[in-house]
Amino acid sequence: MSSEPVEVFRGDQLAEGDPTPGMRREVAFSSDSLWAGLVHTEPGAASGWHHHGEHETSLYVVRGAMRLEFGPGGGDVVEAGPGDFLRVPPHTVHRESNPTEDRSTAVIGRAGDGPPTINVDGPDPA
Template sequence: MEPDSPRVVTQQDLEAAEGTPGITRKVAFQTDNNTLVQAHVDGGVSSGWHHHGDRHVYAHLVEGEAVIEYGPGGNERLEVEAGGFFHLPPRVVHRDVNPIDEPQRWIISFVGTGVLVENVDGPSPETSA
């Protein structure tokens, strides 16, 4: 199929993406500077610390509740409810926390180039990167 042709991607068409402990990512569409994924985090799970290199992260929480921990020592947080959106600038070290027993399901657009994810030990006590 031509890359500029309209197309549909089904659940069965999704392809596994680079992972982070606690998060399952599947790619729906990928271009030179944008990767669109579906992500899943089981209930009660906190992901490993990671960042997305030089990419901006634009995310929509389809179902569940989420806490995104980031910042110096991981002490800052964003709280997202189903239907909500958030943005992370490049290289922000963070982790995804599912505070409830139900799973989270996300649609995420990673905009930019380079690695999709880089798993790290955690944020610096002084900075968010």
């Protein structure tokens, strides 16, 4: 049985998260194996290519839309809107974009070890 207390992390107290061009992350909390926060993407913006190392990532789209490009040459694409979940497996090189005219926001949960974000030049060629 754990002796650690339950903690509350207030939305107005989130810290700036690890940077990737084209998006803004806010961290609610992180531990050795768990990371939680938000990601915001402005209308028409696209992030830089990146992956999350050993972390498995879950995103829940709260507002707007998210498009993720991944796979060989970045040729695979999925889109999600409010109420949708996305799962990004460990080491999956991808970039996120917002194809709408409204700012998008998603809740992020990551489980794994090591750095939560690794920016790269792009995916492997097709």
